[in-house]
Amino acid sequence: MWVGIVSLFPEMFEALTRQGVTGRAVDKGHIDLALWNPRDYATDRHRTVDDRPYGGGPGMLMKVDTLRAAIHAAREQAEVATGQRPRVIYVSPQGRRLDQRGARELASGPPLVVVAGRYEGIDERVVEADIDEEWSIGDYVLSGGELPAMVLIDAAARLVPGVLGHQDSALEDSFNDGLLDCPHYTRPEDVDGRRVPDVLLSGHHGAIRRWRLKQSLGRTWLRRPDLLEGRVLNDEQRQLLEEFIEEYAP
Numbered sequence: 001m002w003v004g005i006v007s008l009f010p011e012m013f014e015a016l017t018r019q020g021v022t023g024r025a026v027d028k029g030h031i032d033l034a035l036w037n038p039r040d041y042a043t044d045r046h047r048t049v050d051d052r053p054y055g056g057g058p059g060m061l062m063k064v065d066t067l068r069a070a071i072h073a074a075r076e077q078a079e080v081a082t083g084q085r086p087r088v089i090y091v092s093p094q095g096r097r098l099d100q101r102g103a104r105e106l107a108s109g110p111p112l113v114v115v116a117g118r119y120e121g122i123d124e125r126v127v128e129a130d131i132d133e134e135w136s137i138g139d140y141v142l143s144g145g146e147l148p149a150m151v152l153i154d155a156a157a158r159l160v161p162g163v164l165g166h167q168d169s170a171l172e173d174s175f176n177d178g179l180l181d182c183p184h185y186t187r188p189e190d191v192d193g194r195r196v197p198d199v200l201l202s203g204h205h206g207a208i209r210r211w212r213l214k215q216s217l218g219r220t221w222l223r224r225p226d227l228l229e230g231r232v233l234n235d236e237q238r239q240l241l242e243e244f245i246e247e248y249a250p
């Protein structure tokens with residue numbers, strides 16, 4: 001997956017390029033991350049990258065010419081590197097809400113250029129002329145688009161084949177089949193008197209699979225019933241959920 005990033009704080013993205021799953025994926029070439037800084041396109045002595053809003057009001061906007069130069073450079077490189085026209089994404093509170101389905105769409109599509117806004121955002125004409133899609137990671141305002149950009153890139157990158165150790169873990173991830181995750185346990189068997197559920201020590205893989213599915217269904221029913229709306233459960237799932245409800249609320 002090829003991702004270009006337009007940001008005034010490129011060093012923040014070392015959290016992706018030098019750490020963990022995404023860091024390894026970059027090293028192995030499963031993901032290409034390239035950074036473009038609008039400040040590199042400033043021609044004035046002070047290397048200005050912000051500008052005052054027409055109509056007054058608090059705060060600044062990103063300066064149009066330096067931002068556009070960086071977006072165009074990133075888009076150009078995406079086409080050179082992949083032969084495909086990239087999807088230019090702007091992360092903002094006004095965007096489409098990111099969820100696992102959206103992450104799958106981003107992971108399986110064309111190369112991405114992600115624009116991280118600072119200040120109060122960007123000129124609407126840049127959105128119209130250069131941005132293909134606006135995305136949001138949630139209904140809250142952050143001091144910049146870098147963290148949302150990293151969230152979006154991480155969510156998509158881990159779905160790229162080969163990025164996760166055992167591919168099935170991405171497929172089994174909660175939200176992958178639209179359910180919340182089941183509880184997990186590791187050594188020791190006893191933590192302050194709290195024990196590991198016997199079924200997980202039994203070695204009966206069928207029983208373990210059913211227990212995990214039951215827990216996922218039950219947790220989803222308890223914590224996020226909205227995720228079950230409009231979802232058709234198969235016979236096994238319906239029976240397991242009924243058992244869970246019976247045990248939970250007899």
Ligand SMILES: CN(C)c1cccc(CNc2ccc(C(N)=O)cn2)c1
Pocket residue numbers: 091092093117118119120121122135136137138139140141142143144145148
């Ligand atoms: C209107 N405004 C303040 C603004 C406009 C654009 C970008 C930014 C940068 N901050 C961001 C970005 C995204 C998100 C998100 N929820 O995805 C939260 N904060 C702020």
